Amino acid sequence: MLSKFIRDFIQDTVQQLPIDARVCVGFSGGLDSTVLLHLLSQEPEIKQRLYACYIHHGLHVEASVWQAHCYQVCKTLNVPFSAVAIQLEAQPKMGIEAAARTLRYRALVEQLSGEHDVLLTGHHQRDQAETVLLNMLRGSGVKGLAGMALSRNLTIGTRTVKLHRPLLNAPFSALQEFAQAHKLTWVEDSSNQSNDFKRNFVRNQVLPLLHQQWPSSQNTLARTAQNLQESSALLDRLAKIDLNQAWSNPFYIDLSVLSQAETANGTLDWAGQKNALRFWFWTHHRIILLSHHYEWINRVxxxxxxxxxxxxxxxxxxxxxxxxxxxxxxxxxARLSSNKLSLSLAQALQRLNRPVFLQNHESDVLTGDIVENEYAFYLSKSQWLAGNESSDELMTNLSILDLDSVRAQPDLAEQLNTHRLKRFFQTQCIPVWERSAWPVLVMNQCVISVLGCKKSLKSGSFKCTDPNFKVLNEGFLHDQTQRVILKLNQHERLQLLTID
Structure with a gap:
């Protein structure tokens, strides 16, 4: 009966897994991940696609011993095993626990190469209860009090994988009984007894006291988290509606537009704006703002x-x-600490992974491919081929403007008409800190366009003095020979400004 009780917790997850997905278990060697790995190794439809990964933090003197233990467990279960070493900063800004968790997930995601590969962890009901209590004491909102989800998309960099926690609703006591009944072996981290860490204090001191008065307190806290997950989903749905009325992207959000979003009761109030901001920050940056952050935004x-x-x-x-x-x-x-403030055109193309298409001037594509917020420019084939051999050669006649170097050369600054460029930046709402990195097309020491701003060509904001080039009514810059077309939409333009 106990085995069936525990196995029932993983069945829903097993049925959700794509048939071609490799299944990675984050295997620490602890009781919970040991039980999870054992259960999955008994599932015929999973066994052949299952493997385990141990993350060596280097934080504990016994970490290498635990790694060896995990290897032996996997060998016994006939499950492929891998280990990855990570290194924490000496003094991580976000705290050791949070920093270790972030690096651990990053390392695990990097092991997943297939499109449908999934990651499974052994989080259980007690973990959920601890998370809810800790977030409550931090003053978290609905999303924080909703705790951990049974499954969610985990995004690290440009990679997104599905993260499942099959045992999240399983009581820790049941996992202990199962492990003992099946004579499983696991490691015990002695640091778990130290109450210097907040989670350990909640686990060792708070939860036992709650259990004395309310024996089902952990189950109740987990059920509360499930209720709040439903509330959080409804708030997310509302935020999407409000954000659809305001132009936004991963780089900034215009609060004047957001505040004018129409609702059934008029324009969006501050509570609605906060909800939209919460959703925007979490969706694009996985950041949860605190109350004083919202107060600062409202004050500004x-x-x-x-x-x-x-x-x-x-x-x-x-x-x-x-x-x-x-x-x-x-x-x-990462962007604040980077000093890579200018890009050559070749670097920009490589960064965006955008091919350059050679077009014959008779092609209909030249005037039929423009859409809103896009612009195109054309270079002669000979110029591109010369530049394609070396980015230095490309920069001879065609460059991305580095405003810092321009300021150091007054004569060149005058030729480039930087005062005019500054006014253009201001009218286009490009903030001061981005201007030295903004891609500006320069030819023969003359500004001819700001990349991604179709208006800069079409409105005549900049004029090319080179007699071999002309600006057409459609906003195209071209010569009279074969042309190279590069189109940059607004999202890609901003993408160039996110420094790795």
Whole structure:
């Protein structure tokens, strides 16, 4: 009966797994992941696709011993095994527990190469109860109090995989009984007894006290999390509706537009704006803002007449919030610390993984391929081929403008008409900190276009003085020979500004 009780918890997950998916278990050697690996190894439809991965944090003196134990368990179960070593920063800004968790998930995701590969972890009901209590004490909102989900998409960098927690509703006591009944062996982390870590304190001190008064408290907390997950899903649905009325992207959100979003009761109030912001930050950046962050945002937006408003910024552990006019930007820590502020055209193309298409000037594609927020420019085939051999050669006649170097050369600055370029940046709402990295097309020391801004060509904001090139009414720059076309939409334009 006990075996069936425990196995029932994983059946829903097993049935959801794609038939061609490799199944990776995050295997620490602890009781919960040992039980999960044992259960999955007994499933015929999973066994041939199952493997385990141990993450060596290097934080514990017995980490190598645990790795050897995990290898032996997998050998006994005839399950493929791998181990990955990760290294934490000396003093991680987000705390050791959070930093270790982030690196652990990154390492596990990197082991999944197939399109449908999935990751399974051994989180159980007690883990859920701890998470709910910790988030409650942090003052979390609905999403935090909803705890962990049975399954969710896990995005690390550009890779997204499905994460499943099959045992999330299984009581820890039941896992203990199952492991003992099947004579399983597992490792015990002695640091789990140290109450210096908040989660350990909740596990060792708080939960036992709650259990004395309310024996089913862990189950009740897990059920509360499930109820709040439903509420969180409804709030997400509402946020999507509100954000659809406001133009937004992963790089910034315009709060003046968001505040004017129409609802059944008029424009969107502050509570609705906060909900939309919460969803935007979590969806694009996996960030949960705290109450004082929202207070800061509201305070800045209320200071419409403050001339210093554009200088406002708020530091997070993952990066920085900045305002430019009514746009709220998020700049990641990696981008803030990077000094790669200019890109050659060749680097930009490589970064976007965009091929360049050679077009004959008689092709109908030249005027039939333009859509809103896109622009195209054409270069002679000979110029492109010369530049394609070497980015340095390409930069001779065609370059991405580095404004920092321009400031150091007054004569060149005058030729490039940087004052005019500055005004263009201002009218296009391009913030100050992005201007030195913004891709600007330069030919023969003359600004001819700001990449991604079709208006810069069409409105005549910049004019090319080279007699071999002409600006057409459709917004095309071209010569009279064979042409190369590069089209950059607004999302890709902003993508160039996210420095790795």
């Amino acid at each position: 937006m209320s200071a419409q007449g403050d001339g210093k408003k554009n200088a406002f910024s708020c530091v997070l552990s993952q990066g920085e919030l900045r305002f430019y006019q009514t746009r709220l930007y998020f700049l990641s820590t």
